[in-house]
Amino acid sequence: MTDRIIKNGSMALTAFFVFTICLCSTLYVKAATPYYYQIKVYHFKTKAQENRLDAYLQNAYLPAVHKAGVKSVGVFKPIKQDSLDKKLYLFVPYKTWDALETTDQKIQKDQTYTAAGKDYLDAQYNDPTYNRIETIVLRAFTNAPEPLTPNLTARKADRIYEMRSYESATEKYNASKVKMFNAGDEIGIFKSYDFNAVFYAQVIAGSHMPNLMYMTTFNSMDDNKAKWKLFFADEKFKALGKMAEYQKNVSKAESFFLYPTDYSDY
Template identity: 35%
Template sequence: MKRRDFIQASLITGTVATLIPQASVASVSKPMQPNTTFEYYELRTYIVKNGRQRKLVEDYFQQAAIPALNKIGSKSIGVFTEYLPQGFTKLIVLIPYASLTDFIEAPQKLVKDTAYLQAAAPYLNATAIEPAYERIESSLFKSFAQMPALEVPEKKPRLFELRRYESPSEITGKKKIEMFNDAGEITIFKRVGLTPVFFGEAVIGSHLPNLTYMLVFDNMEEHDQNWKKFGSDPEWKKISSMPEYSDEKILSGITRTFLVPTAFSQI
């Protein structure tokens, strides 16, 4: 190694060591599972103000976007409305991608699909006077090592819970992910009936740093019962009592949204 390169590398290493406590470095730098392939998830929130906009967005996904995205490899696309909404407020869309490259290339592929462009015309050509929606909020997530692929639940009447956990810093955000991956929280979830659809670490979006996940239940009664079971689980009590995983250190906020799938949702 040339002397100049060695000095630069030493400076970088020294700076990182100063900024990140050694205990945190050890936890953040744990080796990935060999041959783990991670998925990426785009989570879109469509803000709509009336029934016309809601129908336009729903028609767009049912008739244009879902068929076209399925064709290029994005399977199991979820489209949800709020559970017990207060008026017309939002539509939530979950789009999985097999890789980051697939996510980046998807818009280019869609505009070359003539069937998509024709079916999507009412949505794509909406004007400022009569827009298809008010705004789109979008975040991109990377799957967790202990749940690297989305799991589609059984097709039946069901209720979904979308949860976002915000952390006070990037390091504490990694610590919360470690709690799910390495400390065994995902395993406990599955054992007590908190059935996950996906877990994702936010790569791009708002409210960073955060992790977001989705759970599925038959109904609200099952939701309440299984969360109560989780809270009293001995393994969970053991993990949550560890000082390094205390909420006061690694969690700054929780946002939850209850959702129901549209008739054409693939999740």
């Protein structure tokens, strides 16, 4: 009898430890440290500039930052370019703030990078590779702390990457919209309709603040329209939008329809 009690007690203790380990693991996953993102928008005018940008990013920059520890980098272009102000979007996710601050300095010491990127790095003042660079720094949402690679079946050239920017009238309204994504689980509604998000994040430095940005992906524009129709008809989303704490928290919304370059990691 004593041996049976000891055995049962040991089994119960083992089960307790297993449960505790699983619980701690779950809490650890939920408490993952949010990434920092950098979006660079290259503004240019000519096809020659575009070709030089592509060559630099594909042959020099992406290989160098991969070597420096950045796993994946996104390179996107607008589906419809403005002929007077063409753009290229570079999305770089960093695990830590230190990585965001130091990676560009690290790759400057990489001789393979400086050799492959010579045309870009040594461009003359009267023959620049771009006209201007716009930089946006973001911090990932707590409920979406890491970037995700979309699960799409269409070839890259046909895919639609929709990047949205939601500006708010004040910081308080911005905090309300961020809360709507996290505590309100707007992210969960997106997941339920397979929006294949790359990231959700709050802008912490940029020219349009306060705001948040996120990127969802689709196999086609028809796929985009069909999923948004389901999203806006969702009863949970409708109820969320009626809650007093989430009223008037977006003052300006913009959508940027992009496609990934052949060499983009996303």
